[in-house]
Amino acid sequence: MPALWPLEVAHVLMTLERWKVVDRARRIEIVGEFAALPIKVDSETAQRIWGGISGAAERHRLTVYDATYLELAVRLFLAAGDVRCGVDSGCGGSGRCVDLIGAEAAPRARAGVLVGPDA
Numbered sequence: 001m002p003a004l005w006p007l008e009v010a011h012v013l014m015t016l017e018r019w020k021v022v023d024r025a026r027r028i029e030i031v032g033e034f035a036a037l038p039i040k041v042d043s044e045t046a047q048r049i050w051g052g053i054s055g056a057a058e059r060h061r062l063t064v065y066d067a068t069y070l071e072l073a074v075r076l077f078l079a080a081g082d083v084r085c086g087v088d089s090g091c092g093g094s095g096r097c098v099d100l101i102g103a104e105a106a107p108r109a110r111a112g113v114l115v116g117p118d119a
Contacts, residue, residue: 002068003045009034042072 010031017027045053048071049064057067 001039001041002072003041003043004065004068005039005041006034008065044075045072 013022013027013030016022017024022030045068049068053067053071054064056062056071057064060067062070
């Protein structure tokens, strides 16, 4: 998950408490449940925000939040060696997910690995 994910969860839980949907004890219990989940928070999100993430948000008219999740997903799938986008996915018709975030966020793309539908 991107580094902003725990902040988003904490924000939602605090909001639910303020709206009296959950009480303080339940919020703390839920925080403990989230903390126990085997979720790995990405350590590179903050380093990438000023480059690839902000650029993708601007180019594709995404929120920075959405671009953050997109960048991480593409980066992880590229690391696994299998990312495919359909022509209607917002890749500008190229079928290459790398086009969404830029090659700076895709180390395998820099190495010349084809990640589009012809891979």
